[in-house]
Amino acid sequence: MSLGNDGLDLRAFDKYVREGRAHYRSGNHEAATRSFENALGLCRGPLLDGVCRGPILQGFQTWLNEAWLECMEMLMDSRLALGRHRELISDLYWLSTEHPLREAFHRQLMLALHRSDRQADALQVYQRARRMLNDELGLEPGRSLQNMQHAILTADSRLVLPDTVSRP
Template structure:
């Protein structure tokens, strides 16, 4: 957690969950029952309400900054609300950048899309609580954030390909596949980049590697789209050889 003056670490797991839930629902009241469910699930301790109050008091002290009386957390029936100014939370900025980048890409504004989506990707600093929370608020946000991160990367690469930035996108895709080795869309984009930059043999080797990985890990064949891309490259490679023979 950072502000313009200092950095503070929230190390206690229950306080991490409380802060994450309040941030995700920033400027909206989160009930005590919802917060209790985030921390303890369906088996809260006997003094859950008192324990929640203690954790919240500790969190309030941590968030109170010198020269800023009151702090951002307010008690509002039936629970608590964390007040934030617009654009103060990275999550909200990521959502706005992804939305605007998606619109730019769909409208064919690929230069602008790359700029917006690149800025969105730079805000993503890992999994929410590293998967430590499974409650409806924090766990649900963590799952959404991972899906949104993948969508952001796919859109960024697609716009990069539309701009002819094949070499640059190849490097981005290799890094993405190291993290998501079963995500077929990244394989399709990588193979397409290689093929369009004249590296058809490497593109076909990448297809075979993808097929072997998918078979080994999932017991499945590659998708129709991936197989069709391979066939397209083979046909174009054969056409190119025929032209050389005729010449």
């Protein structure tokens, strides 16, 4: 974050994230997308990377990184709800690689690939995430990721976008 003319960009970031959450919860994905994009537009470069020393500043850095990741997750979900699955695939590959323990990015990537008629690739993402979680932590994927795999395997109609959503 950097200083703006009227104070910290952090205040604006927090405001946009709160607005985005409210729009997201109400199902207004266009407005949620705008709010999340505005919030993320304020982030330039690594978030306080290597600057924080001491428990208070490290705690703040952790909060800020988690807020950024939450914002990215909700932005991707909102864009998926708007039918923008094809344009998200490269970003979701990057996010799932950069943050391999965030199962939400793997789930979103699987959904984007499935909606782009790439079921085999979607299932391969699941297998890669499962292998990584098992090798690194001795864990199986969480329920959300397992449910996505099952939905793809059974061609669950809930994964299909409603006809009212415009598709790219």
